[in-house]
Amino acid sequence: xxxxxxxxxxxxxxxxxxxxxxxxxxxxxxxxxxxxxxxxxxxxxxxxxxxxxxxxxxxxxxxxxxxxxxxxxxxxxxxxxxxxxxxxxxxxxxxxxxxxxxxxxxxxxxxxxxxxxxxxxxxxxxxxxxxxxxxxxxxxxxxxxxxxxxxxxxxxxxxxxxxxxxxxxxxxxxxxxxxxxxxxxxxxxxxxxxxxxxxxxxxxxxxxxxxxxxxxxxxxxxxxxxxxxxxxxxxxxxxxxxxxxxxxxxxxxxxxxxxxxxxxxxxxxxxxxxxxxxxxxxxxxxxxxxxxxxxxxxxxxxxxxxxxxxxxxxxxxxxxxxxxxxxxxxxxxxxxxxxxxxxxxxxxxxxxxxxxxxxxxxxxxxxxxxxxxxxxxxxxxxxxxxxxxxxxxxxxxxxxxxxxxxxxxxxxxxxxxxx
Amino acid sequence: xxxxxxxxxxxxxxxxxxxxxxxxxxxxxxxxxxxxxxxxxxxxxxxxxxxxxxxxxxxxxxxxxxxxxxxxxxxxxxxxxxxxxxxxxxxxxxxxxxxxxxxxxxxxxxxxxxxxxxxxxxxxxxxxxxxxxxxxxxxxxxxxxxxxxxxxxxxxxxxxxxxxxxxxxxxxxxxxxxxxxxxxxxxxxxxxxxxxxxxxxxxxxxxxxxxxxxxxxxxxxxxxxxxxxxxxxxxxxxxxxxxxxxxxxxxxx
Numbered sequence: 001x002x003x004x005x006x007x008x009x010x011x012x013x014x015x016x017x018x019x020x021x022x023x024x025x026x027x028x029x030x031x032x033x034x035x036x037x038x039x040x041x042x043x044x045x046x047x048x049x050x051x052x053x054x055x056x057x058x059x060x061x062x063x064x065x066x067x068x069x070x071x072x073x074x075x076x077x078x079x080x081x082x083x084x085x086x087x088x089x090x091x092x093x094x095x096x097x098x099x100x101x102x103x104x105x106x107x108x109x110x111x112x113x114x115x116x117x118x119x120x121x122x123x124x125x126x127x128x129x130x131x132x133x134x135x136x137x138x139x140x141x142x143x144x145x146x147x148x149x150x151x152x153x154x155x156x157x158x159x160x161x162x163x164x165x166x167x168x169x170x171x172x173x174x175x176x177x178x179x180x181x182x183x184x185x186x187x188x189x190x191x192x193x194x195x196x197x198x199x200x201x202x203x204x205x206x207x208x209x210x211x212x213x214x215x216x217x218x219x220x221x222x223x224x225x226x227x228x229x230x231x232x233x234x235x236x237x238x239x240x241x242x243x244x245x246x247x248x249x250x251x252x253x254x255x256x257x258x259x260x261x262x263x264x265x266x267x268x269x270x271x272x273x274x275x276x277x278x279x280x281x282x283x284x285x286x287x288x289x290x291x292x293x294x295x296x297x298x299x300x301x302x303x304x305x306x307x308x309x310x311x312x313x314x315x316x317x318x319x320x321x322x323x324x325x326x327x328x329x330x331x332x333x334x335x336x337x338x339x340x341x342x343x344x345x346x347x348x349x350x351x352x353x354x355x356x357x358x359x360x361x362x363x364x365x366x367x368x369x370x371x372x373x374x375x376x377x378x379x380x381x382x383x384x385x386x387x388x389x390x391x392x393x394x395x396x397x398x399x400x401x402x403x404x405x406x407x408x409x410x411x412x413x414x415x416x417x418x419x
Numbered sequence: 420x421x422x423x424x425x426x427x428x429x430x431x432x433x434x435x436x437x438x439x440x441x442x443x444x445x446x447x448x449x450x451x452x453x454x455x456x457x458x459x460x461x462x463x464x465x466x467x468x469x470x471x472x473x474x475x476x477x478x479x480x481x482x483x484x485x486x487x488x489x490x491x492x493x494x495x496x497x498x499x500x501x502x503x504x505x506x507x508x509x510x511x512x513x514x515x516x517x518x519x520x521x522x523x524x525x526x527x528x529x530x531x532x533x534x535x536x537x538x539x540x541x542x543x544x545x546x547x548x549x550x551x552x553x554x555x556x557x558x559x560x561x562x563x564x565x566x567x568x569x570x571x572x573x574x575x576x577x578x579x580x581x582x583x584x585x586x587x588x589x590x591x592x593x594x595x596x597x598x599x600x601x602x603x604x605x606x607x608x609x610x611x612x613x614x615x616x617x618x619x620x621x622x623x624x625x626x627x628x629x630x631x632x633x634x635x636x637x638x639x640x641x642x643x644x645x646x647x648x649x650x651x652x653x654x655x656x657x658x659x660x661x662x663x664x665x666x667x668x669x670x671x672x
Binding site: 094 | 563
């Protein structure tokens with residue numbers, strides 16, 4: 001360990017940071033005799049970078065040399081950047097020492113493709129195997145699967161890693177081919193299939209044999225770049241929704257496109273990453289996973305893009321006034337969950353508490369319901385309030401977007417006095 | 420107005436509950452041993468902390484509310500908020516008097532308030548798990564200093580013992596001036612009079628391990644290069660990583 005390592009660490013972290021995934025959740029594992037570390041089911045973020053993103057894992061590349069030339073990637077072959085490679089002992093020592101100091105929750109290991117996908121994958125697998133069997137490391141490991149890697153290697157990696165991921169990056173095959181000529185959907189989806197099959201097989205085996213090995217217990221994740229290609233939100237969300245049909249797919253990440261390769265004309269020259277759009281996509285993703293929405297409720301042919309002004313749940317509610325107002329004292333959980341301003345937590349609180357007596361609006365406020373939004377969409381056995389029907393959806397939208405310093409709201413509107 | 424005076428311990432509070440039900444006189448205020456009595460105080464009852472009585476109250480509660488709800492009470496106690504004892508007292512009274520378990524009745528302001536306090540205590544516990552930073556000493560001990568808003572160290576121990584069970588460590592609460600030392604078998608409470616660390620919790624060079632400084636530099640270097648310049652967001656950064664913890668973090672040095 002010396003200053004040389006510091007330089008390498010900086011270079012390789014710079015190269016790895018555009019990968020969004022940093023979750024350390026999904027596996028609960030207590031300590032094992034003779035091993036170091038544990039994994040906590042909900043994940044722990046140990047620090048937060050100045051851009052507000054969590055740093056839970058030592059996110060690093062084994063090497064940032066790469067034989068591919070993907071237009072969106074900072075590490076592509078044709079870029080003139082500082083290149084470095086960590087030795088196995090350096091990487092292992094960094095991980096163990098950081099872990100023992102409680103800096104990190106585990107390791108996120110990725111790599112540029114050198115020589116061939118299998119050659120690279122084999123080196124990655126060797127490192128995680130070493131960490132687990134020689135250095136007796138029991139913490140979290142997230143391993144990138146190299147697109148195009150063979151089945152044997154993916155299967156072996158799954159025995160040591162907690163989570164694996166293959167990035168789709170571009171949600172449309174033609175666009176992907178245009179930007180990354182060495183890649184196609186097959187090279188991405190095949191390892192994904194391997195991981196899914198391995199995981200299902202392991203779950204089945206563990207039902208019969210208690211000590212059968214676990215295979216990527218925290219499942220897999222993937223990532224899509226938003227804003228680099230002309231895909232609409234509908235395309236992106238339909239693909240995510242299809243991916244979530246796979247039980248091992250835990251997360252799809254969206255990464256607002258950052259224009260890193262400024263001299264490439266195939267890509268839009270955006271000065272700022274599309275952060276609002278990225279945020280709306282995550283909100284829609286949450287609706288898919290926790291709010292029992294289906295993808296065609298969020299986006300369809302008439303509304304192929306998410307509304308940037310209001311969140312997708314509010315936008316759905318404004319398009320469907322006929323479903324409201326919802327009576328919180330009698331309605332089903334699923335319907336309460338659809339009210340803008342009520343989340344999973346407060347919906348659960350409402351459903352459990354109403355067995356003891358009626359819920360009033362001040363109690364809702366105490367439970368954490370955002371009444372500013374929710375008031376137009378619910379009733380709770382009090383004096384009739386002005387709901388979306390009295391006010392019309394357009395007016396509700398105007399009221400709720402008023403005051404937000406959104407640059408789109410520059411048009412003047414006539415303010416009617418509240419009657 | 421009836422006031423109870425007790426020793427400000429959780430067992431003392433449970434003994435107070437016992438006393439209230441035994442004498443059928445319920446307090447309007449709970450006072451610590453050195454607090455002044457309020458104006459218009461009709462009666463002042465001195466509570467003696469009695470293990471037998473507090474255990475009886477605890478056992479009675481076990482029959483009335485579920486275990487998970489019951490164990491939130493000592494957690495809420497750790498928040499050390501000024502009025503939390505009266506809140507817990509009212510909660511226990513409601514639990515005892517009600518015909519069915521009250522733990523799910525979040526329409527009740529006391530139940531809701533206590534649930535909120537519990538959530539913030541658990542959040543603070545998580546923050547300790549997140550932001551504890553160990554420094555290695557020359558004799559192989561891992562030392563860390565932190566200032567949590569609530570007294571949550573006792574409920575983080577199980578996590579740290581599980582994770583770092585093969586290394587000796589100390590986690591020290593600088594605000595409350597006590598800590599826990601884990602010697603590979605059990606964690607014991609410790610208190611230091613001569614502190615060998617500076618006011619930001621960093622060990623002096625004479626006791627720190629040779630490589631300690633290097634690893635702190637490596638970590639800071641890694642931390643700095645992780646931020647994406649195009650996405651800088653100081654507000655989000657501060658919300659996730661509260662400024663009150665910065666003092667003890669090597670990456671924020």
